[in-house]
Each structure stands twice: as structure tokens, then as C-alpha cells.
Amino acid sequence: MKLSIQINEGPYQHQASDTAYQFAKAAIAAGHEIFRIFFYHDGVNNATRLAVPPRDDRDVSAQWTALSKEHDLDLVVCIAAAQRRGVMDAAEAKRQGLDADNLAEGFRISGLGQLIEAGIQSDRLVVFGA
Amino acid sequence: MALLHTVNKSPFESNTFNTCLGLAKQGSTILLIEDGVYAATTGHSVAEKIKNASGITFAVLGPDLQARGLESKLADDIKVIDYDGFVNMVVEHDSVQSWL
Numbered sequence: 326m327k328l329s330i331q332i333n334e335g336p337y338q339h340q341a342s343d344t345a346y347q348f349a350k351a352a353i354a355a356g357h358e359i360f361r362i363f364f365y366h367d368g369v370n371n372a373t374r375l376a377v378p379p380r381d382d383r384d385v386s387a388q389w390t391a392l393s394k395e396h397d398l399d400l401v402v403c404i405a406a407a408q409r410r411g412v413m414d415a416a417e418a419k420r421q422g423l424d425a426d427n428l429a430e431g432f433r434i435s436g437l438g439q440l441i442e443a444g445i446q447s448d449r450l451v452v453f454g455a
Numbered sequence: 456m457a458l459l460h461t462v463n464k465s466p467f468e469s470n471t472f473n474t475c476l477g478l479a480k481q482g483s484t485i486l487l488i489e490d491g492v493y494a495a496t497t498g499h500s501v502a503e504k505i506k507n508a509s510g511i512t513f514a515v516l517g518p519d520l521q522a523r524g525l526e527s528k529l530a531d532d533i534k535v536i537d538y539d540g541f542v543n544m545v546v547e548h549d550s551v552q553s554w555l
Binding site: 326 | 461463488489490516518519537538539541542543545546550551553555
């Protein structure tokens with residue numbers, strides 16, 4: 326079955342990102358296709374590559390990057406939510422005249438249309454959030 | 456149409472569980488995840504509501520129950536599932552409503 330996931334909560338805020346990650350892993354293991362994972366609201370904070378959590382804690386952002394690499398996942402970050410929170414890819418940082426970018430590998434920035442498309446193209450859309 | 460409802464807040468913190476229970480139709484499932492697992496324990500008014508609800512299946516995410524040390528307090532008639540079971544439930548229902 327074709328599944329999509331929406332994440333509305335940042336890492337370490339509570340548990341939504343962890344639940345979504347475990348759910349995605351289980352879905353892939355069961356042979357389902359993950360059409361897209363859409364990061365919305367504070368969920369865009371999952372996509373920073375500059376987070377350095379303590380060594381004995383999980384690295385949420387790196388986990389997403391690794392899972393994306395392993396299974397060729399489409400991790401999409403909402404552009405409006407990302408700009409408000411300072412999550413930028415190189416092109417967007419340049420366009421805004423900023424001196425740095427921080428989008429982690431495996432993520433891409435796009436618009437809300439991607440969420441709508443995920444809802445239409447997928448058999449199920451599962452939302453995780455605060 | 457069978458709907459899967461997920462509730463991720465404790466019923467003592469938020470009203471989402473009560474609202475969900477009030478709106479859930481016969482044949483639907485309410486899955487308790489994250490802090491929502493507190494609703495799956497015994498000894499409070501929410502447990503009575505679950506006991507008296509007919510035609511609704513209740514399930515709880517086992518890893519979240521264990522993380523909070525609540526396995527021994529689990530109420531009867533609540534199915535414990537893991538993440539694989541969560542995925543199966545999503546597939547078996549027509550749609551998923553996340554109560555956030």
C-alpha cells in the first residue's frame with residue numbers, strides 16, 4: 326500500500342518525530358511504499374543539519390537522513406514554515422541574502438502542494454504531531 | 456467506513472480522548488499512542504468510559520505503554536500492538552484521523 330506521513334512537531338519537543346520514524350521503518354519493513362514524508366509547522370526543525378544532540382541520545386535529523394538514503398525516501402519540508410524558523414537550503418539562503426544554510430541531506434524544500442499531492446496519491450496519510 | 460483514530464495526549468492533560476470517543480462511530484478503532492496510553496490504564500473515570508463504549512475497538516501502542524511503566528495497570532479489553540501492528544491497523548482501516 327502507498328502511505329504518506331505528515332510531521333507537525335519538532336525533534337525533542339515531545340515524541341511525534343520518534344513515533345513517525347518508528348512507524349515509517351515498520352511500514353517499509355512490511356513492504357509498503359512511503360510516497361512522501363511532509364514536514365510541516367515545527368516539524369521543519371527535523372531538517373536542520375546543524376543539530377548536535379548529546380552522544381548518548383538519538384540524533385533525530387541524522388536518523389531521517391539515513392532512512393532517506395537507505396530507502397530513497399522523499400522528505401519534503403514546507404517552505405513557508407521553514408523560512409519562519411530559519412531552515413534554508415543553499416539556493417534559498419542565497420536568494421534571501423543569508424550567510425548560511427542548514428538543510429540536512431535527504432530533505433528538500435517545497436510547497437504545500439506537495440502535501441496535497443501526497444494526500445491524493447497515497448492510500449493513507451498518517452499525521453503525527455504535538 | 457471504518458476509521459482509525461489515534462490519540463496521543465493523556466486524557467488528564469487534554470480533552471482529545473473524550474472528544475474522539477464522543478464522535479467515534481461503531482466499527483471504528485481508537486489507538487492510544489504516546490501520552491495517550493494513560494487512557495488505557497485502570498482506576499479512573501476514563502477507564503469506565505472505555506468499558507461502557509460498545510462497538511469500538513481499543514488498542515494501545517505497547518512500546519509507549521512500556522516506556523511509561525504502565526503494563527501492570529493495563530485495563531482489560533485493550534489490545535496491545537507494536538509498530539508493525541500500528542502499520543497493519545492503518546492498512547486495515549479506510550482512513551486515519553489523528554487527534555493532536
